[in-house]
Structure formats: C-alpha cells, structure tokens
Amino acid sequence: MKKKILYWGILSAAVLVVIAASYATWNRLDPNYTCARCHEISTACAKWEQSVHADVTCTDCHGTALESFNSMSEKLNMVYKHFTTKKTFEDIHLTEKQSLALANRCAECHQAEQASWMSGAHSTTYKDIFMDVEHNKMERPYWDCFRCHGMFYDGDIDDLMAMEGGPEDWHIKDASQMDKPAITCLACHQVHHEQPRGMNYKDMDETSRGALAQKAKYPSTALYMRADKRHMPADKLLKEQIFAGDSLVAEIKDANTLLCMQCHAPGTNHQLGSEDDKTTIGDFKDMSCITCHDPHSNQLKTSHRNVHKKLFSTLSK
Known part of the structure; x- marks a missing residue:
C-alpha cells in the first residue's frame, strides 16, 4: 500500500x-x-x-x-x-479590472510617466468625479460621463451611482470603486499600436521621447472609444473647426490636440472658449497641447501659464 x-x-x-x-x-x-x-x-x-x-x-x-x-x-x-x-478579434475586450492590471504593468517600465500622471489631474478617481456635489448640482451624472471618466467601467451609471434625493445624497454604490482611477493609461494609449520598429521607446532618452510625442505622423496616442470598445489612433480622429460667432478662427489638425479635445471639448456649436474648450489662437494658433502641457500630469510650463485666460479675455473685449 x-x-x-x-x-x-x-x-x-x-x-x-x-x-x-x-x-x-x-x-x-x-x-x-x-x-x-x-x-x-x-x-x-x-x-x-x-x-x-x-x-x-x-x-x-x-x-x-x-x-x-x-x-x-x-x-x-x-x-x-x-x-x-x-x-x-472584434469580440475580445478588456474589463475594467484587466485594464487596471495592465496599467500597473505599464508603470513597471514607464515609471517617470506614471509619477507624472499621479501628480496631475488625470489621476482623478471615481469619487472625485462622480461625487463632486457642486458639479452634480449643475449636471446630473449620466451615461455619457463614461466617455471620458471611467471608460472601462463594466456597468452603466445606474450600476455605479445611487441618486435618490439631492446631489448631496448621491453616492457611489460600491465603496471599493471610489478610489479607482477614472482615467488610466489605456484611455489615451493603445498598447498594440502600429509604429515603426525603429522607435523603441524603452531605449530613448527623455528628449527623444518628447520629440516622438510631437510627431503627428506617428502619434503614440489613441482614444479609447467606450461605445465601440476599441481605440482610434489620434491622427485618425475627425478634424475640429472652432468658431467665434460665425467666423472660423481655428481648424485643429494636430493629433495630440485632437485627442485632448475629445474630452476638453467646446459646446455643440463649436464656439471658441465654450464649455471646456481650450483652443489657442493668435500667436499660439496651431500649437499642440503638449507643447505647453506635460502630456501625463497636464501641468503647464511656467512661461505658458494663463495663455488661455489671456486669449479669451482679449477676444471678449
């Protein structure tokens, strides 16, 4: 035995x-x-x-x-x-849990970018966005909020939020969801994004990485479209036209600016400075967002602070 x-x-x-x-x-x-x-x-x-x-x-x-x-x-x-x-292939999509796990793996190599992201507004959490009482007083959270915040969330707004009573009473149902990041690496980056093999990001110094980010021909960015559950390369996004009244003042073609504008967008009439529009004109016309902003922290270079504010105040005079 x-x-x-x-x-x-x-x-x-x-x-x-x-x-x-x-x-x-x-x-x-x-x-x-x-x-x-x-x-x-x-x-x-x-x-x-x-x-x-x-x-x-x-x-x-x-x-x-x-x-x-x-x-x-x-x-x-x-x-x-x-x-x-x-x-x-079209049927395979990441869950939010998988996207967060993958973002953590991104950070193992992209440590500087991770630190920059953590220091800026794009590391905002579900609680910061969906339990902002002052904002909720202006606009009730609804399904399209996930277009920019919580792109990979597995449910709908009614699964996330309990909205009985007034804005002060609205809250996220699952407490474990509150501190999860609402905008992760995969919101703006596609891992399997085709680019020339010679551009090995890991071997580049900081200057070369910055130069690569500026190249509209091979943008390293791509918008995750929640409705379609797939990424759209930034250079394939529709070009934006911005108006001041009836006058066309800007036609946005820069890939990275177009990516930013998917969330930092003007109102439906595409008026300069409306809603969250940050379009620059005059001496700063056609300048890419990442010329002035760190692409991960969104922080401004000192020399470019208040550029948007000055432009819009000048325009309104």
Missing part, C-alpha cells in the same frame, strides 16, 4: 513538473507559434509585431496563469471560451 502511495505521489509530482516546464517553455516561445495561432488574437499579435512594444513579451503585459488564483481562473476561462464560443 505504501509503495502504491509513493508510486502515485512520484508520478503526480513528475506530471506537475512536466506541465510546469512545458508551460514555462510555451511562454518563452515566439508568439507566432503560440498565442498568435489562436484566430481571436492573431490580429493583435500582428499589430504588436509592428509596435514600439515589439521587444516586450506577451507575458510581460498579460502575465501568466501561474501568477495567482485569479490569473489561473482567467486563463482557464479564456481556454474554455475558445472551444465553446465563436469569438473573433
């Missing part, structure tokens, strides 16, 4: 070792012979090969099944759905 127990124990251990070794080997192989063989993600792999992240392995961002119980459960669920459902 003892020999049988010992035999099966050794055999089980050997099987586990073989499985673990095979899985570890699988994770180190060329994705074209592993991940990319699944039709659901072959498109993503093709884009990854042409991106600045081409030297970053799949597991560096997506992790492995052995990292935690949740990771194991997630990967097994993927395998189950692969064989039981007919999904295509």
